[in-house]
Each structure stands twice: as structure tokens, then as C-alpha cells.
Amino acid sequence: MLIIRAGVVFDGDALHSDSEVLVGQDGRVLEVRRVQPPPERARVIDHGGGTTLLPGLVDGHQHLSWGCTANPEEGLPREPGGQRELAVANARRALAAGVTTIQDLGDSGYAVVDLRNSVQDALSLPRLRASGPPITTPGGHCHFLAGAQTEPGEVAAAVRRRAERGVDVIKVMVSGGNITAGSLPWESQFDEDSLRALVDEAHAVGLPVAAHAHAASALRDCIHVGVDAVEHCTFMTADGVDHDPGLVGALATSRIFVRTTPGATPGAPAPSPALAARMQQIVQGLGMLRDRGARVVVATDAGVSPGKPHDVMAHALLVFGHVTGDPVDTLRAATSRAADALGLAGTCGLLVPGLAADLLVVRGEAAVDLRALLEVEAVYREGKLVAGPSVATP
Numbered sequence: 001m002l003i004i005r006a007g008v009v010f011d012g013d014a015l016h017s018d019s020e021v022l023v024g025q026d027g028r029v030l031e032v033r034r035v036q037p038p039p040e041r042a043r044v045i046d047h048g049g050g051t052t053l054l055p056g057l058v059d060g061h062q063h064l065s066w067g068c069t070a071n072p073e074e075g076l077p078r079e080p081g082g083q084r085e086l087a088v089a090n091a092r093r094a095l096a097a098g099v100t101t102i103q104d105l106g107d108s109g110y111a112v113v114d115l116r117n118s119v120q121d122a123l124s125l126p127r128l129r130a131s132g133p134p135i136t137t138p139g140g141h142c143h144f145l146a147g148a149q150t151e152p153g154e155v156a157a158a159v160r161r162r163a164e165r166g167v168d169v170i171k172v173m174v175s176g177g178n179i180t181a182g183s184l185p186w187e188s189q190f191d192e193d194s195l196r197a198l199v200d201e202a203h204a205v206g207l208p209v210a211a212h213a214h215a216a217s218a219l220r221d222c223i224h225v226g227v228d229a230v231e232h233c234t235f236m237t238a239d240g241v242d243h244d245p246g247l248v249g250a251l252a253t254s255r256i257f258v259r260t261t262p263g264a265t266p267g268a269p270a271p272s273p274a275l276a277a278r279m280q281q282i283v284q285g286l287g288m289l290r291d292r293g294a295r296v297v298v299a300t301d302a303g304v305s306p307g308k309p310h311d312v313m314a315h316a317l318l319v320f321g322h323v324t325g326d327p328v329d330t331l332r333a334a335t336s337r338a339a340d341a342l343g344l345a346g347t348c349g350l351l352v353p354g355l356a357a358d359l360l361v362v363r364g365e366a367a368v369d370l371r372a373l374l375e376v377e378a379v380y381r382e383g384k385l386v387a388g389p390s391v392a393t394p
């Protein structure tokens with residue numbers, strides 16, 4: 001048995017002082033309890049006062065095989081194995097920053113799905129889920145990723161192809177986006193009937209749907225047809241941002257997860273001028289979404305631009321924490337609630353008996369000041385110390 005101690009333990013929901021986490025041989029949490037004399041033969045790692053131990057962070061929106069370049073299409077490796085190699089390096093970088101679970105929402109040629117299937121030492125990387133290439137229209141947002149782009153009438157077949165390839169989730173570009181020339185975030189790409197056919201097919205084969213949606217029209221269709229999560233959810237319009245209160249209320253009532261992707265490394269430019277001009281309003285809207293009761297989770301869109309490296313998660317949380325003024329709930333939005341949004345509530349994100357001992361230890365009181373998340377002391381994957389000052393980087 002392994003016993004890990006820190007100044008404060010955040011279990012994914014609540015805080016515990018003078019506490020320790022017991023981890024079994026199988027890498028699962030046995031118990032969070034008040035510090036006690038250890039049983040015989042238990043190994044104790046004490047990170048000391050002034051540290052916070054929490055579940056490893058869950059980033060539900062990354063692009064592991066992308067190169068964080070100003071033009072994502074140009075940054076995508078073209079040589080055989082190049083995407084996989086880049087994905088491994090990016091995943092390790094995320095893990096070292098405390099991200100122990102990643103959902104990849106857009107590769108090319110199923111590179112991340114194949115990595116998930118064949119990784120030799122699973123604990124050397126975060127837990128991986130992957131969508132494969134997103135479903136998008138000919139010439140639509142991120143069309144350069146999809147081998148065969150999808151006419152609106154062919155969405156069910158596109159879902160089945162991905163299901164046969166073993167994806168964990170269907171990613172669909174419901175609106176245009178900010179990084180594809182000719183694609184406008186404030187316009188829908190698929191009509192409601194096509195989107196309904198897509199969601200019905202995905203749910204019939206047991207897959208959730210993660211829907212990229214900036215425009216109000218796209219968000220409205222997502223609510224009507226019952227997607228599982230909306231990505232970004234910026235409410236961008238042609239000339240600004242408009243958080244339609246009726247639509248915000250409908251999102252909250254729907255229980256659809258709202259996966260926001262705020263934040264970047266300090267000083268980095270926004271992925272597009274359109275986003276830069278609207279950023280302040282978009283961020284304000286996150287507070288409104290949360291206050292109205294939407295199930296907001298925090299993710300990054302890492303890989304999409306130079307300001308979004310794969311260890312950028314702490315900066316996303318700083319933005320969300322700043323706008324909500326609630327650091328503890330911000331931690332929930334990146335641990336227990338974020339895991340729930342991936343269908344992993346019974347697997348990770350919460351330190352309760354039987355769940356994975358994926359752990360992050362940081363220096364400082366993260367539940368008071370989220371900047372502590374920038375000071376990583378240790379990262380554990382299923383009870384194994386995999387990153388931190390005492391672990392040599394591979």
C-alpha cells in the first residue's frame with residue numbers, strides 16, 4: 001500500500017485538511033482519511049505542508065497530433081509516424097503539467113486512436129480518449145483533417161465508419177471555426193435534420209457526441225437534437241458576441257456539458273483576430289453560463305495555436321477562476337465534472353474508493369489561489385510517480 005500526504009487534499013469535490021490518500025497495489029484509491037500512523041509495510045510519501053493534492057486534471061479537448069503553429073494545417077506532420085511521434089511528445093508534456101486524462105477531439109487518419117490502442121506503457125502517458133477525424137462539410141472547418149469530408153446527407157455513414165475504427169466519441173463541426181480560411185464561426189455548417197441523424201446514429205452505436213459550436217444557431221440545434229457536449233460555446237456573431245439569455249437558460253436546462261476552452265500562455269496572440277476582438281465578452285459569458293446553472297467544464301483546445309501548448313491547462317483554469325471567483329468549483333470543472341463529461345465518472349476525477357489514483361500535487365494552496373497549479377510537485381498515474389522534480393524526464 002502507498003500513502004501519499006500533502007498539506008491539503010481536494011478529492012475532486014471537497015477539501016480535507018490533515019489528510020492522506022491510501023492507494024492500493026492496483027493503482028486505485030482505497031481511502032482519503034485523516035493522517036494516522038501507517039500500517040506496517042506501507043510506503044509513505046509526504047509532500048509536506050504548503051502543498052495541495054488533487055485528482056489529476058482532465059482536459060476534454062486537445063489536439064495531440066497538432067504542432068501549435070499559427071496555421072494548424074501547416075503544423076500537421078505529413079511523414080509516416082510523424083503525427084504519432086508528435087502526439088506522444090505532447091501527451092508527455094501535458095502529463096508533466098498534471099493532466100492525467102486527455103480527450104483528443106480531432107486528428108488526421110486516426111493517429112491518436114491508433115496511439116491509444118498500441119501505447120506500450122500506458123502509464124507513461126495520460127489516459128487517452130480520441131475522436132479520430134472530426135465530421136465536417138466539404139471545405140468546412142478543419143476540412144484538412146478529414147480524409148473524406150461529409151455531405152450533410154451522409155452523416156450516419158460517417159459516424160459508422162468512425163465507430164468501426166474504435167473511436168470513443170464523435171466530434172462534429174456544427175458551426176464554422178476560427179482557424180480555417182473560408183469558414184465562419186457565426187454560421188452553421190449542418191442543418192438540424194442532418195445533425196439529428198448524426199446524433200441518433202452515434203447514440204445507437206453507443207458513442208457520445210462532442211459538438212464544436214460557436215454560433216447561436218449551431219448551439220440551438222445542438223440543444224434540440226441532444227448532443228452530449230458543446231465545445232467552445234462562445235456565442236460569436238458576425239460583429240461581436242451575444243449571450244442570448246433564453247439560449248443560455250435552455251443550455252442549463254438541457255444538462256448538456258459546456259466545454260469551454262479559454263486561456264493561453266501569457267502574452268501569446270489569440271488564434272484569430274476575430275477571437276481576439278471578442279475575447280473579453282466570451283470570457284464574461286462563461287460566468288453567466290455557470291451562474292445560470294450550465295454544466296461548464298474547462299478544457300484547452302491545446303495544439304491549435306502557439307499560445308496553446310499541451311501544458312496550458314492551468315492558464316485555462318486561471319481564466320475561469322478569475323471570472324467565477326470560485327477556485328474550488330474551478331477545480332471541480334477540471335476534475336470530477338470534467339471526468340463526468342467524458343463518461344469517466346466511475347473511472348477517475350474523484351478520490352473515492354475504487355477510482356484511479358491519478359493524482360497531482362502542487363506547491364501552494366490551489367483551492368485559494370489557482371496559480372499554485374503552475375507549480376507542479378508530483379504527478380501520479382494509477383499510483384505510479386510519473387512526473388515532478390524527483391522524476392527524470394524521458
Ligand SMILES: [Zn+2]
Nearest residue numbers: 105106301304
Ligand atoms: Zn479543437
